[in-house]
Amino acid sequence: MNSLYNYAFFDEGSKREIRRAILKAVALPGYQVPFASREMPIARGWGTGGLQLTLSLVGRSDVLKVIDQGSDDSVNAVNIRKFVSGTTGVAVTEDAREATIIQSRHRIPESPLREGQVLVLQVPLPEPLRLIEPSEYKTKRLHAERDYSGAYLVLFEEIQRYGRVATGADHPVEVHGRYVMAPSPIPRFDNPKLDGNPALILLGAGREKKIYAVPPYTKVRSLDFEDQPFRVEDFGSAACGLCGASGVYLDELVDPSTGSKTWRCNDTSECASRRRASQEAADAS
Amino acid sequence: MRPERFLLKVDSLSKSYGEGCPRCSGPGATLDRNHCRRCGTVYAVRGVSFELYPGEVLGIVGESGSGKSTVLNCLYYDTVASSGSVYLGSYREGAEDALAVSAQAKRAIRNELLGKVYQDPVEGLRMKFSAVANVAEKMICAGSRNVGAMEERARRLLGLVNIPLGRMGEAPERFSGGMRQRVQIAKALSNNPPLIFLDEVTTGLDLSVQAKVLDLIMDIQRESGVGMLLVSHDLAVVRMLATRTMVMLDGRMVEQGLTDQILEDPQHPYTQELVHSLL
Ligand SMILES: Nc1ncnc2c1ncn2[C@@H]1O[C@H](COP(=O)(O)OP(=O)(O)OP(=O)(O)O)[C@@H](O)[C@H]1O
Ligand SMILES: [Mg+2]
Ligand SMILES: [Zn+2]
Numbered sequence: 371m372n373s374l375y376n377y378a379f380f381d382e383g384s385k386r387e388i389r390r391a392i393l394k395a396v397a398l399p400g401y402q403v404p405f406a407s408r409e410m411p412i413a414r415g416w417g418t419g420g421l422q423l424t425l426s427l428v429g430r431s432d433v434l435k436v437i438d439q440g441s442d443d444s445v446n447a448v449n450i451r452k453f454v455s456g457t458t459g460v461a462v463t464e465d466a467r468e469a470t471i472i473q474s475r476h477r478i479p480e481s482p483l484r485e486g487q488v489l490v491l492q493v494p495l496p497e498p499l500r501l502i503e504p505s506e507y508k509t510k511r512l513h514a515e516r517d518y519s520g521a522y523l524v525l526f527e528e529i530q531r532y533g534r535v536a537t538g539a540d541h542p543v544e545v546h547g548r549y550v551m552a553p554s555p556i557p558r559f560d561n562p563k564l565d566g567n568p569a570l571i572l573l574g575a576g577r578e579k580k581i582y583a584v585p586p587y588t589k590v591r592s593l594d595f596e597d598q599p600f601r602v603e604d605f606g607s608a609a610c611g612l613c614g615a616s617g618v619y620l621d622e623l624v625d626p627s628t629g630s631k632t633w634r635c636n637d638t639s640e641c642a643s644r645r646r647a648s649q650e651a652a653d654a655s
Numbered sequence: 656m657r658p659e660r661f662l663l664k665v666d667s668l669s670k671s672y673g674e675g676c677p678r679c680s681g682p683g684a685t686l687d688r689n690h691c692r693r694c695g696t697v698y699a700v701r702g703v704s705f706e707l708y709p710g711e712v713l714g715i716v717g718e719s720g721s722g723k724s725t726v727l728n729c730l731y732y733d734t735v736a737s738s739g740s741v742y743l744g745s746y747r748e749g750a751e752d753a754l755a756v757s758a759q760a761k762r763a764i765r766n767e768l769l770g771k772v773y774q775d776p777v778e779g780l781r782m783k784f785s786a787v788a789n790v791a792e793k794m795i796c797a798g799s800r801n802v803g804a805m806e807e808r809a810r811r812l813l814g815l816v817n818i819p820l821g822r823m824g825e826a827p828e829r830f831s832g833g834m835r836q837r838v839q840i841a842k843a844l845s846n847n848p849p850l851i852f853l854d855e856v857t858t859g860l861d862l863s864v865q866a867k868v869l870d871l872i873m874d875i876q877r878e879s880g881v882g883m884l885l886v887s888h889d890l891a892v893v894r895m896l897a898t899r900t901m902v903m904l905d906g907r908m909v910e911q912g913l914t915d916q917i918l919e920d921p922q923h924p925y926t927q928e929l930v931h932s933l934l
Contacts (some may be wrong), residue, residue, distance in 0.1 A: 502781070515758055519796040522782075526795060529802055532822055595802045598930040 378425045379457045384408060387425035388581070392572060395583035399458075400545025401513070402496050407579040416476055418576030420492035421450055424473045427488060427572075428454060433461045435469035440477045440619070440636035462641040476539070478558045478560040480618050480637040483569035486587065490547065491554040493575040495581065498542040498552040518550045521593055529598060541600075544591045551582055559602045564590040610635040613644040660744045662850050662882040663707040663730075667676050668739035670700040686802060689722065689905040701724040701906040702739075709744070709849070712883040716890050716913060716929065721903040723886040724774055727752040727852045729754075729821045730884070731771045732761050743768060753913025766796040770851035774858065774886075775837035779842070782828040786813055786838050789827065812841035816871060831933030833864035837871065844875070850882040858891055869895055890933045894918060902926045 378385065391405040410418040415558040417438075428434065429510065434454055438447035441465045450473060455462050463469050466479035499509045502520035512520065521542045528536045535541070539555040543564060553564060553627060554573055564584055571584040584590060594600035609616040611623075611632040618640070620633040635641035673696025679686055680696075690697045700722040715723050729736040733926045740752040741743050745768045753764055773779030780789050790809035791799075799805050813823050816837035816921060823884070827835050836856055843851045856872065857865040876883060893900050894914055900913035902923065909923040921927045 515762065517762065519792070521793050522795045522800070523784070523788060526791055526802060526805070527784050530785045530787055530806075592722075596800050597803050 371376075375457045378428055378460060379456070380408065380422075380425055383508070384433065385426040388422055388654040391581045392423065392426070392583065393447075395572070395581050396570070396585050398549070399585055399588050400543075400549030400551040400582060402580040402582045404579055405581050407576050411574070412452070412453070416446055417450055417473070417492040419581070420473050420475070420490045420575060420576075421453070421574075423572050423581065424450075424454055424471055424648075427490075430457050430458070430460065432458075432470045433463050433468055433496045435463050435466060435479075435639075437472065437474040437477055437637075437639075439475065440621075441638045443638070445526070446597070448528055456624045465643065466639065476555055476557075477619070477637060478556055480640040482557030483567055484561075485568040487555065487569040489569050489571045489572065490574045491556070493554040493573045493580070496552055496573070496575040496578050496580040498550050504644075513548070515551060516548070517552075518593075521550055522595075525593060525595070529595075535594070535598065544593060545584055546588050546590075549595065557603055557619060558592070558600070561600070562602065563591045565632045566590070571596060605633070608633045610641060613641045614650070615641070615644055637638045661706045661742070662709050662744045662748055663884070664742040664744075665705050665726075666740040666742070667702060668700055668726065668729060668741070669698070669737045670722075670734065671737050672699060676816040689720070691910055692726070698906050700729065700736075703903070703906075703908045705901055705908065705911060707789050707850070707882055707884060710880040711899065712885055713895045714893035714900040715884065715886045715903060716888065716893050716900060717903030718888060720905075722906040723843060723888070723903055723907075724854055725896070726903075727771065727854050727884065727886060731769060731852055732765055737823065743850070748909075749862070754841050754855070767794055767846050768848050768850065769773045770848045772836065772839040772843050772851070772853045772856050774776055776827065776832070779839045780827045780835065785824050785826055785840075786818060786830075787823050789838055790841045790845050791901055793842060808845065809841070812844055813838070815844075815875070816841045831864075833860050833868060835870055836860070838865060840871070840875070841867075844881070847879075847883070848883070851884045853883060855887055856885070858887070859888070860877040865892075883889070890918075890929055896932075902929070 389404060391403045395403045408422060412418060412419060436447040436451040437611045438444040449580045452463050466472060469624055471488045473477060477494040487531060497509055499520050501524055503509050511635050537558060540552050540555050541558045541561055542550050543553050543561060544550050558588060566587050568586050570586055573582050592600040603618050603651055608620055611634060613635060615635060621636050623632050658772050678693045679691035684697060689699060703726060712773060717723050723786035728734040730741060736754055742749040743753050746753055787806060787809045789803040790812055790911045793807045810823055818834060818837060826839055848913055857868050885896055897914050900906050900914040900917050904925045911924050919925060920928055921930045
């Protein structure tokens with residue numbers, strides 16, 4: 371562990387301040403709590419909001435997993451994992467079941483989370499109403515008055531343009547029947563996992579200096595219309611070409627030489643563990 | 656007095672920008688037209704009172720800066736009035752001051768009981784959203800969550816204001832000035848309100864386009880019976896549409912009466928000037 375730094379990089383005062391913001395966020399599910407976002411040795415926009423949450427929470431017995439675009443191996447995930455373990459010495463893992471803190475961008479792990487786990491989501495744009503209202507003062511008022519017509523208008527306009535709701539990611543949700551929040555750029559596929567999840571879900575936006583939370587077992591509803599109910603991405607009967615799983619979030623790959631299409635699990639660590647398990651089963655028989 | 660209940664009753668409405676000073680707010684106050692030379696406070700609207708009855712079109716005329724838009728802005732909650740009371744026949748039977756209610760009640764009044772066509776369409780429309788979505792917005796605000804029903808009504812209203820079917824999915828940024836005003840009219844009517852506000856609805860349009868928009872407003876008025884408060888600096892526009900007219904000058908209402916009467920026998924020197932310039 372690098373002794374040039376305090377444990378988990380920040381001084382204790384900074385951590386306490388972030389934890390206070392987290393407590394407030396947990397007390398007001400879905401409400402964006404402002405916090406004094408710190409300068410970090412990684413560029414803003416690369417997960418500094420999530421990283422600050424993780425650093426303020428991580429204890430010596432924690433086990434950390436970091437995901438970026440569904441993968442533990444991307445440069446960004448590796449850098450964040452190295453930074454946290456380097457300043458704390460905590461154990462790291464790729465197995466979502468083993469982890470106590472999971473920091474993620476773009477995905478919620480495929481394997482169900484459990485009580486006691488913390489999922490930290492990195493958020494670039496925390497304000498779900500920003501597209502229709504550029505003024506921060508006005509969006510605050512809209513939240514206070516629970517006026518979410520603008521969020522519905524955006525979905526309505528998507529239906530006009532594309533014939534259906536086409537939010538690729540970050541589809542807005544209503545939390546605990548009160549605040550509407552941006553769930554971070556997770557695919558619609560992951561929205562249902564926010565609802566009633568046993569884990570504590572924390573969302574951090576470094577550049578925009580906001581923290582918000584979905585406490586365990588909170589009701590989370592994706593915004594939709596009576597005659598156009600919310601739907602997750604549908605992969606039909608497609609299955610992962612490596613592990614054979616279907617009903618999971620898949621990426622489409624095109625072989626550049628043949629032009630033929632194949633599917634791959636987006637959650638690479640789940641894919642790998644499925645392949646290990648079937649290999650072991652084959653070896654045993 | 657008429658027997659029926661008013662749609663709108665405005666009582667001593669005032670709006671000023673600035674804090675005021677002893678020179679302009681004390682007894683014997685002196686103003687330079689509508690503002691104070693010493694402290695710079697603008698008295699945009701000063702103690703304006705009037706009533707509007709169901710199915711009526713009431714015109715407001717006056718030169719640029721006389722406070723016409725400010726009156727509408729106060730009534731539609733775009734700006735906070737400094738003092739005065741407003742009663743709506745459609746809200747609590749006109750018994751409660753609509754300026755003194757909660758933010759939530761104001762939102763409901765604005766979305767469900769009123770409509771407005773802005774002087775500048777950029778203020779009244781989302782220029783990058785489709786015309787259909789622009790018209791549907793007020794329905795969403797009023798609580799509708801049925802896409803099919805909203806689309807159907809929006810398309811019907813856009814048809815009513817002569818937006819071609821093939822262009823309803825386009826954004827107003829690609830529309831001409833006359834089309835934008837017509838989309839605004841459809842939006843104002845979206846929740847079938849008993850009263851709408853029209854601010855310089857034909858200003859800046861070509862004469863032939865002006866005539867078409869005015870015809871459209873007359874048709875809509877005749878068919879739906881919606882009450883209209885119509886602002887224009889152009890007495891010719893008001894003469895065409897309004898049964899009664901009030902004349903504003905420097906934030907005050909200087910004259911009000913039947914439009915024909917005002918045109919034939921203007922009392923206030925400013926109105927006389929206005930009428931003569933029309934002839
Ligand atoms: N935000 C503001 N701050 C200060 N003064 C303002 C503001 N808005 C309007 N005014 C002033 O209030 C007065 C009334 O303006 P208003 O826009 O109501 O006039 P109007 O009769 O609609 O004029 P026009 O025919 O040009 O649209 C003007 O003197 C204007 O300069
Ligand atoms: Mg005006
Ligand atoms: Zn003064």
